[in-house]
Amino acid sequence: MRILIIEDEQELNNSIVTYLQQEGYSCDAAYDFKEASLKVADLPYTCVLVDLNLPHGNGLDIVRLLKENTPETGIIIISAKNALDDRITGLEIGADDYLTKPFHLSELNARVKSVIRRRNFNGHKSVKAGALEVFPDSAEAQVNGQKLTLTKKEYDLLLYFLSNRNRVLTKDSIAEHLWGDHVEALDSLDFVYTHIKNLRRKIMEAGGEDYIQTVYGLGYKFAAE
Amino acid sequence: MRILTKTSLYYLLVSFVVFLMGGIAYYTIMQGEIYDEVDDQLFTDKENILAFIRRTNELPHVTSGVTETIVVKEVTNNNPVLEALTDTLIYSSYDEEYIPYRRLTFTTYQKGKAYQYTIMKSVMDFDDLFESTVFAMGWTFLMLLVGLGAVNYSINKYTWRNFYDTLDKIKRYSLSQYGPLQLKPSETTEFQELNTVLQNMTNKIHSDYLNLKEFTENVSHEIQTPLAIVNSKLELFMQSGNLTSTEAKLLEDMHNSVSRLARLNKSLILLTRIENREFKENEDIPMHELLAEQTEQLQEIIEMHGLTVAQTIDQPVQVHMNRGLAEVLVSNLLINAIQHNQPDGVITITLDQEKLCLKNTGEELHEPGSNLFGRFVSGSKRSDSLGIGLALVSRICSVYNMRPNYSFVDGMHVLCIYFNQIPFKK
Numbered sequence: 001m002r003i004l005i006i007e008d009e010q011e012l013n014n015s016i017v018t019y020l021q022q023e024g025y026s027c028d029a030a031y032d033f034k035e036a037s038l039k040v041a042d043l044p045y046t047c048v049l050v051d052l053n054l055p056h057g058n059g060l061d062i063v064r065l066l067k068e069n070t071p072e073t074g075i076i077i078i079s080a081k082n083a084l085d086d087r088i089t090g091l092e093i094g095a096d097d098y099l100t101k102p103f104h105l106s107e108l109n110a111r112v113k114s115v116i117r118r119r120n121f122n123g124h125k126s127v128k129a130g131a132l133e134v135f136p137d138s139a140e141a142q143v144n145g146q147k148l149t150l151t152k153k154e155y156d157l158l159l160y161f162l163s164n165r166n167r168v169l170t171k172d173s174i175a176e177h178l179w180g181d182h183v184e185a186l187d188s189l190d191f192v193y194t195h196i197k198n199l200r201r202k203i204m205e206a207g208g209e210d211y212i213q214t215v216y217g218l219g220y221k222f223a224a225e
Numbered sequence: 226m227r228i229l230t231k232t233s234l235y236y237l238l239v240s241f242v243v244f245l246m247g248g249i250a251y252y253t254i255m256q257g258e259i260y261d262e263v264d265d266q267l268f269t270d271k272e273n274i275l276a277f278i279r280r281t282n283e284l285p286h287v288t289s290g291v292t293e294t295i296v297v298k299e300v301t302n303n304n305p306v307l308e309a310l311t312d313t314l315i316y317s318s319y320d321e322e323y324i325p326y327r328r329l330t331f332t333t334y335q336k337g338k339a340y341q342y343t344i345m346k347s348v349m350d351f352d353d354l355f356e357s358t359v360f361a362m363g364w365t366f367l368m369l370l371v372g373l374g375a376v377n378y379s380i381n382k383y384t385w386r387n388f389y390d391t392l393d394k395i396k397r398y399s400l401s402q403y404g405p406l407q408l409k410p411s412e413t414t415e416f417q418e419l420n421t422v423l424q425n426m427t428n429k430i431h432s433d434y435l436n437l438k439e440f441t442e443n444v445s446h447e448i449q450t451p452l453a454i455v456n457s458k459l460e461l462f463m464q465s466g467n468l469t470s471t472e473a474k475l476l477e478d479m480h481n482s483v484s485r486l487a488r489l490n491k492s493l494i495l496l497t498r499i500e501n502r503e504f505k506e507n508e509d510i511p512m513h514e515l516l517a518e519q520t521e522q523l524q525e526i527i528e529m530h531g532l533t534v535a536q537t538i539d540q541p542v543q544v545h546m547n548r549g550l551a552e553v554l555v556s557n558l559l560i561n562a563i564q565h566n567q568p569d570g571v572i573t574i575t576l577d578q579e580k581l582c583l584k585n586t587g588e589e590l591h592e593p594g595s596n597l598f599g600r601f602v603s604g605s606k607r608s609d610s611l612g613i614g615l616a617l618v619s620r621i622c623s624v625y626n627m628r629p630n631y632s633f634v635d636g637m638h639v640l641c642i643y644f645n646q647i648p649f650k651k
Contacts, residue, residue: 012454015457018461019457101452153525172484176484191525191526218468218473
């Protein structure tokens with residue numbers, strides 16, 4: 001699966017490429033509008049990440065271009081502008097998701113996976129990890145075929161872990177994934193702990209292994225193949 | 226007191242003193258003048274009488290009247306009055322009052338006999354003089370008063386008009402809604418000077434303000450990218466494995482601080498954008514629904530804090546504002562009520578057409594409630610609170626002419642937002 005990262009900030013672009021490559025994607029990078037439009041016209045991409053503020057042009061035009069030529073491509077807008085209007089325009093003309101800078105790479109990864117999953121590129125209806133199986137369409141999870149009763153937050157958390165398998169996830173990124181903008185005001189880091197404890201317990205009660213490891217000083221890691 | 230009233234009062238005071246003294250001086254001088262004149266006439270009469278006697282060697286016929294009386298009588302007295310000038314009053318039946326007379330008495334000799342002459346001349350009644358002086362002065366003073374009033378009125382209307390116009394414009398001047406000051410040109414030098422100075426000053430202030438604003442905006446925007454880069458590199462670093470626990474701890478601390486900085490920056494950008502009034506698309510927001518929505522979103526966190534929420538929403542309330550900002554407003558109010566609460570505390574939400582009120586239990590503040598709406602003011606000592614939430618609330622309120630109000634009643638913090646206050650119009 002090929003992913004194109006259109007971001008004029010070279011260092012940020014590199015980070016994204018590195019992270020996604022580790023996930024097993026083939027990545028191309030474009031640093032300005034011209035390069036981006038050439039690459040978009042050249043190859044069909046599974047997913048394209050577009051920064052809106054580009055040298056020599058507007059990222060929204062790339063989105064329009066993609067919608068015309070390869071409508072099956074998933075599009076995620078990444079922008080420094082947290083402008084509601086941009087977000088709305090972006091989603092209206094066909095972007096699948098919108099992410100405001102600065103973001104966690106793990107969050108970006110989860111969004112990319114979600115977009116690809118929704119477009120059903122690999123034909124799977126579920127995500128598997130060990131004895132676990134998650135069905136994003138119905139928002140359900142099973143362990144060895146037995147249904148898990150999860151709260152919405154626990155389900156979100158599980159999917160986030162599955163999207164970032166074998167990756168270290170910081171409490172901060174988990175909190176932001178679960179609570180979004182509200183994270184700053186609340187004792188969310190303690191809540192993260194509570195949620196993870198509950199999720200762990202439920203998986204183990206259903207006969208699964210303890211997939212969630214605590215990485216000292218950093219956060220958590222979901223270790224399963 | 227208006228400056229015109231003030232100067233007029235001073236003018237009047239001075240005029241009054243001048244008129245008083247002028248009146249007294251006039252009266253005194255007139256009095257002296259009249260005496261002089263009458264005395265001159267008396268002495269002329271005396272000279273005439275003496276000359277007549279010398280020439281004809283007989284006594285002249287004397288006349289008697291009201292204005293002038295000459296009386297002659299033979300005196301046997303050994304020491305006759307040689308010459309004496311005195312005042313006297315004689316009753317006038319016509320005027321029915323005593324009339325002041327000037328009397329010259331002198332003695333002359335004729336054929337060895339002494340004759341005493343008394344010449345009397347009426348002088349002007351000084352009461353009358355006094356009256357007419359006061360009358361004349363009074364009239365003049367009154368006319369001056371009318372003149373002054375007329376002059377003041379016209380000055381006020383035409384000359385000061387521009388000044389009041391300028392004053393009014395400065396009163397309504399606001400940096401954030403800057404249009405250059407349109408001051409009416411004045412023909413009065415001082416006012417023209419004032420206008421020029423004001424114009425230059427506001428232009429300078431405005432350009433300083435713009436520079437500062439631009440700087441803040443640029444800083445917050447330019448900081449985004451490096452922050453995103455640092456954040457991403459840290460994350461990559463974390464994935465590298467083989468980290469010792471010390472390194473991992475250091476990394477986490479760095480990551481936390483960068484995240485905090487990123488969130489702070491995000492809020493600051495939002496604050497700036499609200500100040501710049503970039504959120505122009507307004508619609509009627511159903512406040513009751515928005516409240517329910519946001520409470521639902523925070524429900525989990527509310528439960529984890531062990532808080533109880535009581536809502537009193539009688540009827541649907543529509544508020545005309547930007548949807549995004551309405552969400553920021555409501556969620557910040559709710560978060561504030563959660564954050565500054567106590568374990569097993571209570572949040573009471575009331576909404577009506579006039580206002581939205583959130584009450585929550587919590588410790589009393591040690592500072593005035595009005596400080597609460599400033600930036601980086603945090604009631605509690607919690608390090609993860611940015612203290613920017615209520616600044617956002619206050620900023621949004623000012624954009625939509627709403628009024629936030631804080632009070633502490635019966636052990637509860639009460640934060641009310643009064644909707645659409647009618648803006649002050651002159």
